[in-house]
Amino acid sequence: MAIIANAKVKTLSEAWSGEVSSGQHRLITDKPESFGGQDQGLAPYDFICSGLISCTMITLRMYAQHKGFDLGEFTVEADFNANKEGKEWIDRRLAFAQPLTEELHQKVLEICQKTPVTKTLLRSVEINTSIL
Structure with missing residues (x-):
């Protein structure tokens, strides 16, 4: 077993706001104003989308580098729906x-289904919770 990621959140004074830390990086999490927050940072589902699109971009660039071609500039965007x-x-x-x-179009679609975060999201994830 290996830990592949770690993050921590500390509450801030504003309702729903928190400071997320992961290694040396700091981000603010919050809810939109329409949900009673201050909209000062990403909402939890925004982080899920951000993880997916970041992994997609990195995986595609790694694949292109490995195969020796340039995909050029591109964007990846995601919407979480319910x-x-x-x-x-x-x-x-x-x-x-x-x-x-x-x-290449078909290959990119194929690779997108194989990115690590995509594969994680496509299956159920066990979450073990404890109180320290």
Whole structure:
């Protein structure tokens, strides 16, 4: 067993706000004003989307470097969705500054399904909780 990531959050004085730390990095988490927060930082589901799109970008760039080609500039965006029936899903969109060949287009879609965070999100994750 190996720890592959670690993060901690400390409450701030504003309701719903916290300072998230991971290694030397600091981020603010909050809820939007429409949910009673101050909208000073990412909401929890924003972090899920951020993890997915970051992993997607890094994996695609690593693949391109390994195969010796340049994907050029591109963006990855994700929306976390939920409906009244309790179904949840993520829509992920990629946009490339330069056009992709049909073959590369298909390969990118294939690689996106194999990124580590994608694979984690596609299966259930056990969460063990303890109080220290």
